[in-house]
Amino acid sequence: xxxxxxxxxxxxxxxxxxxxxxxxxxxxxxxxxxxxxxxxxxxxxxxxxxxxxxxxxxxxxxxxxxxxxxxxxxxxxxxxxxxxxxxxxxxxxxxxxxxxxxxxxxxxxxxxxxxxxxxxxxxxxxxxxxxxxxxxxxxxxxxxxxxxxxxxxxxxxxxxxxxxxxxxxxxxxxxxxxxxxxxxxxxxxxxxxxxxxxxxxxxxxxxxxxxxxxxxxxxxxxxxxxxxxxxxxxxxxxxxxxxxxxxxxxxx
Amino acid sequence: xxxxxxxxxxxxxxxxxxxxxxxxxxxxxxxxxxxxxxxxxxxxxxxxxxxxxxxxxxxxxxxxxxxxxxxxxxxxxxxxxxxxxxxxx
Numbered sequence: 527x528x529x530x531x532x533x534x535x536x537x538x539x540x541x542x543x544x545x546x547x548x549x550x551x552x553x554x555x556x557x558x559x560x561x562x563x564x565x566x567x568x569x570x571x572x573x574x575x576x577x578x579x580x581x582x583x584x585x586x587x588x589x590x591x592x593x594x595x596x597x598x599x600x601x602x603x604x605x606x607x608x609x610x611x612x613x614x615x616x617x618x619x620x621x622x623x624x625x626x627x628x629x630x631x632x633x634x635x636x637x638x639x640x641x642x643x644x645x646x647x648x649x650x651x652x653x654x655x656x657x658x659x660x661x662x663x664x665x666x667x668x669x670x671x672x673x674x675x676x677x678x679x680x681x682x683x684x685x686x687x688x689x690x691x692x693x694x695x696x697x698x699x700x701x702x703x704x705x706x707x708x709x710x711x712x713x714x715x716x717x718x719x720x721x722x723x724x725x726x727x728x729x730x731x732x733x734x735x736x737x738x739x740x741x742x743x744x745x746x747x748x749x750x751x752x753x754x755x756x757x758x759x760x761x762x763x764x765x766x767x768x769x770x771x772x773x774x775x776x777x778x
Numbered sequence: 779x780x781x782x783x784x785x786x787x788x789x790x791x792x793x794x795x796x797x798x799x800x801x802x803x804x805x806x807x808x809x810x811x812x813x814x815x816x817x818x819x820x821x822x823x824x825x826x827x828x829x830x831x832x833x834x835x836x837x838x839x840x841x842x843x844x845x846x847x848x849x850x851x852x853x854x855x856x857x858x859x860x861x862x863x864x865x866x867x
Contacts, residue, residue, distance in 0.1 A: 579830075581830040582830075649833070657829035657830045657832075657833060658829075658830065658833050659830070661834055662830070662833040662834050662837055665834075665837035665838055665841075665842060666837055669837065669841050669842065669845075672845075751842065754846075755842075755845070755846075755849075758846055758849040758850070758853075759849060761849070761853045762849040762850075762852040762853045762856070763852075766860070767857065
């Protein structure tokens, strides 16, 4: 096929897609309407299961299997990062030097750290009640810990961050989600069915398995992000590639 | 129309921040613009009454992603600097 013919085929295909796209856009519901068939049904199902935050009900109950996929994507990418950014044989590790921090920065970061940590834990714990949940709160908790790097230096962060433990907790969070899902099988229901009693509406213990799955995601995301940033920070601060030193020595 | 004004302004802000993130070429500055872009997106999600998504966007888009970009840049620059030092020797 000549390149001219190929361009024609491309133009015909592009034009077809454009026409169909414009036609489909005319059939779309108006932007930002107050009612939506799926929204109404999701809210109804969430209220029937005593979950105040409909988004959490969709994430951890009505479509809990989708969330398992999302969680596994994060888990897989963290594992991939750990493998890619590992210290290879020709790389050396320089201990980080103590850094001087401007007093206002230190003061601000040290005040912000406990507040941010508390907000993160609050967002995780209230996932079934108010906007937020394990994903959002987990990232907030993980970033809160890293304020110590800004407030003091990398050595202080390393002291409160035994990466091995966080790796174990990351895997445990992923496993807990699967185990709660499998527990539903024991009761005779389908995988990830909300099998626990629904509890009192708008209390911390409401929503059946929603708070449990939410907490599992919170642990997994918080530890996963800590491990992810630990690998990036190790590469940026500590790990020196050694092969160039050898070449330089051989050259002199 | 008056009801849509905040949303319209938010969308314009997103467009402006997105364009700025593309036009700024230095990766370090780009990560700051990316952070602002994430903030603008979070604002739009909030205006569209999606606070859950806004929270995710705030945490990941305007804090985590720029931080990872900054750390990668630091690693690459450090390597380049040590190479240059060796060339001088």
